[in-house]
Each structure stands twice: as structure tokens, then as C-alpha cells.
Amino acid sequence: MTDAPQRPHPTDVPAPAAAPLDVPAPVTRTSLATDVALVSTFAAFIAVCAILPAIPTPSGVPITLQTFGVILAGLVLGWRRGALAVALYLAVGLAGVPVFSGGAGGLAVLAGPTVGYLLAFPFGAALAGAFAGRALRVPVAWRYAALVGSGLAASFLTIHPAGIAGLMARLGLPFGEALAIDVVYWPGDVVKNLLAAAVALAVFRAFPDLLRTRR
Template structure:
């Protein structure tokens, strides 16, 4: 129990730390950040439930006003911004990523964790992100999808990194990758 609580808190801190990497601000209100890599890692390393809980803890801290999002943003206002859909999708993306990593045990872990990161950390996350962006900005779903397409190459790179990091961690400390324990 204590180990789970510690790891959930540690991964919430990891997401926050990835927000310290300078964001690339885009004119339409959604920045390019490294925090989605943290969401992917929550799922691939901690598994579905613990990964989602780590993200929920992170979002609770953001809602309380801590400036943990990229660019030092925090507070309830971020949940009405153009990024709100992504924030809502974060825990679901971590859960789906973790669920896929837990259940897909054939082949190398780097591949299954990378594919899980693409499905959960990109496809699922973008469903929420694009919907929220369209809702907040008044754009159609098609227009919002076109705008968000600029983020896909970077997110694919993050998914590859998540897969490689998860496999490296499993090789170095197999018991630390809870999605496979």
C-alpha cells in the first residue's frame, strides 16, 4: 500500500517536472509540452489504475492552484481554457495506456509500451483534447482536428521514448514496472 502511494505521488511529481521543460507557445492557445510523456509513462510503468490515480493527483494539485502545468499555469481557470479537453483526457489516457501495457504481453515491452502510448496517449487523449478545443474555441471538429495535427509528430516521438524508457526500466529493475508485475 505504502509503495503504491509513494509511486503515485512520484509520478504526479514527474508530470509536474516535465512541465518545467520550456513549452513552445502556439498562437491558438495549446502549447507543446513534455507533460504528455509523463501521462504515457504513468500508464506504461504504473499500470492502468495507479497510472490514472497519479494523473488525478496531479490534476487535483493543479485545480488547487499550484502552477504545475507547462508555463506555470494552474487553478480552476485552466479547466475552461483551450487545453481543458486534454486535462480531462489525461487520466483516461493513462488508464488506457496502462491497460494495454498490462494485457499485451507478447513481444518486446518497448513495442507494446510504445503502441500503448500511441493508442492511449495520443488517440484517446486527442479525442478529448480536440473535442475540448472545439468546444472552447467555437471551431468545428474538423477545424480543431486540423489545428491539432501539428502536435502528432512530437507526440509520436514521446510515445517511442515512453516505450524505450519503460523497457529500459524493466531491464534495470523489473519489479519497478508495475504494469508487468
């Protein structure tokens, strides 16, 4: 005769699993907050580049790292945010904060020989960012050269022509003499673009999200 099946004792029944604790959803940074942070950071970086010791020139337009910061903003941030970063930098400087070369600030700089270069900076950053968008799609082996070309094209299509126009307007120079002054800055501009492309690639390697969210 077989034994009757034994019913489990109430204490032998496993207790139901405890309900998991409610974990708050992670806070997602808004696109606007990210844009503001990046634009502000690069605007401050350009200001630092501008107020570092400059090399004076007879024309009154010193050689600074401003162009490096402007082009780097476009390469890293893209055409829209790069232009906004430079525009913010200019707005702060024109409002009177001494963030321009030599510690200058205020609307008085618009009467100086640097006016053309300054006003062209946002367009230079925008164009560098637009060109870089295509440059970053080329094979990796060619990406550095493509970024260098993007920065140089932006500089020579916007910043230098506007700078020459500013020299002609503020110093009363004919085109040939203004061009001769501007040529002095070309070698340094090439070096700054070489450096900007290298730094941009290093930034993308360290922060790959920036590469995916450029705009």
C-alpha cells in the same frame, strides 16, 4: 587387564551453545505505502514535464512533455496507479499549485483551450497501462514495439479526441479546424511515445519488481 574407562572431567564437557540473539523481523513495506510513493513520484514527474520550457502555438495549446509523463506513468505503473498519479497531478494543479504548462494553476485552466487535453490525461494513462499489460507478455523482441503501440493507441483514443472537443468548446471552432490544430501535435506525440516506451523498458530492467507489481 584393561583400564577402566575414564569419565570426562567436568571441564572437558563442551558448554551448551549460546542462544542466538533475537533479531527483529525485517520491516515489510505495505502495498499501500508503495502505491502512495509511486503515485506521488510520478505525479511530481509529470509536473516537472509540464513546467519545462514549452513550444508555444497559435492555438494557445503549447507543445510540452506532459503527454510523455502521462503515458510513461501508465506504462510503468499499470492502469490503476498510472491513472491515480495523473489524477493527483491534476488535483494539485486545480487546487492552485502552478504545475501546469507555463506555470499555470487553479480552476481557471478549465476555461482555457487545454481543458480537453488535461481532463483526458487520467484516461490516457489508464488505457496505456491496460494495453501495456498485454504488451509486456509478448516475446522480448517485440516488447518495445508493443509498448509504443500501447502509448499511441491510448493517446489517439483518449487525449486527442478530448483535446479536439475542448478546442471546439473553448475556441468556438468547427470540427475540421479543431482537428487541423490537433494534427500539429501528432509528430511530437509519436516521438514522445517512442521515448516513453524506451524509458519504461529501461525502468523495468533497473527495477524488475515494478514489472511484477504493475496494477
